[in-house]
Amino acid sequence: MKSFQRAAWPNQLHDPSEQRSPKCEADRSTERGQTMIIDKGLGRHAFDDLIETSADFVDCIKLGFGTAPLYKTDLLLYKIELAKRHGLHVMPGGTLLETAVSQDIVPLFFETACRLGFTAIEVSDGTIELSRAKRTELIQEGLRHGLRVVTEYGKKLSGSLVDASELAVTADSDLEAGASLVTIEARESGVGVGLFDNQGDCRQDALESVCRIFPETHMLMWEAPLKQQQVLLLQKFGPNVHLGNIQPGEALALETMRRGLRSDTFKFGVRELSAEALHYMI
Ligand SMILES: C=C(OP(=O)(O)O)C(=O)O
Numbered sequence: 689m690k691s692f693q694r695a696a697w698p699n700q701l702h703d704p705s706e707q708r709s710p711k712c713e714a715d716r717s718t719e720r721g722q723t724m725i726i727d728k729g730l731g732r733h734a735f736d737d738l739i740e741t742s743a744d745f746v747d748c749i750k751l752g753f754g755t756a757p758l759y760k761t762d763l764l765l766y767k768i769e770l771a772k773r774h775g776l777h778v779m780p781g782g783t784l785l786e787t788a789v790s791q792d793i794v795p796l797f798f799e800t801a802c803r804l805g806f807t808a809i810e811v812s813d814g815t816i817e818l819s820r821a822k823r824t825e826l827i828q829e830g831l832r833h834g835l836r837v838v839t840e841y842g843k844k845l846s847g848s849l850v851d852a853s854e855l856a857v858t859a860d861s862d863l864e865a866g867a868s869l870v871t872i873e874a875r876e877s878g879v880g881v882g883l884f885d886n887q888g889d890c891r892q893d894a895l896e897s898v899c900r901i902f903p904e905t906h907m908l909m910w911e912a913p914l915k916q917q918q919v920l921l922l923q924k925f926g927p928n929v930h931l932g933n934i935q936p937g938e939a940l941a942l943e944t945m946r947r948g949l950r951s952d953t954f955k956f957g958v959r960e961l962s963a964e965a966l967h968y969m970i
């Protein structure tokens with residue numbers, strides 16, 4: 689039986705020196721709604737398709753949870769390099785860093801993430817406990833390695849709900865430590881966790897509390913894998929809300945909602961549809 693060469697994690701030694709194209713940096717300010725895709729293991733062709741159809745509308749691809757070390761090395765490097773060539777951030781799932789913390793191999797994690805060419809990391813404590821000091825240390829360690837750092841607030845345990853006060857305290861400290869954005873946990877399912885109930889519907893009271901206690905909502909990225917969640921957040925915050933854990937096949941559909949090109953947000957989607965773009969289409 690053929691044996692596959694797995695991506696060596698955390699000992700991979702390839703050093704992809706190519707940097708992300710700087711062309712999108714201006715676009716990626718917190719003023720413009722960012723989209724983060726969760727990739728749970730796309731193959732080369734599916735990933736090519738994602739980039740071909742959606743790179744212009746995506747800011748970051750997360751190789752979800754601990755999938756990164758399970759890839760064959762050449763495929764992992766291919767995906768990272770392709771994403772970077774198109775100006776996208778690419779990061780391993782927060783759970784992988786949590787694994788490194790719990791196995792006490794954090795320095796190796798950072799070294800390997802950089803050598804593989806990842807441009808960003810997520811600092812989270814969805815599964816493990818992390819002290820405030822350790823969380824700050826991980827953020828700063830990521831920055832020292834030249835990585836963009838996003839953090840995540842919230843536990844993965846079913847039934848864990850957003851606590852607005854705790855979120856505000858955590859977000860303030862994360863941003864102060866240098867995080868670019870704070871993500872609100874909703875898992876890959878978007879059900880029974882964070883803001884969302886067991887049907888995936890938003891707990892409006894929790895959302896209102898977050899907005900009241902932490903009004904700097906442009907510094908938050910909402911994990912919203914389900915369409916109903918994306919619609920609600922777009923209606924609440926407008927087309928420039930930051931949305932994460934978007935399924936690869938939904939990237940373009942989400943962008944139609946940001947731009948008012950779909951019934952659900954027809955009236956208020958205001959992201960530009962240039963006359964030029966329309967002209968070329970016809
Ligand atoms: C999918 C998630 O896990 P991870 O960050 O580990 O990829 C998540 O937190 O939404």
Ligand SMILES: O=S([O-])[O-]
Nearest residue numbers: 753844875876877
């Ligand atoms: O593990 S997940 O679905 O965040």
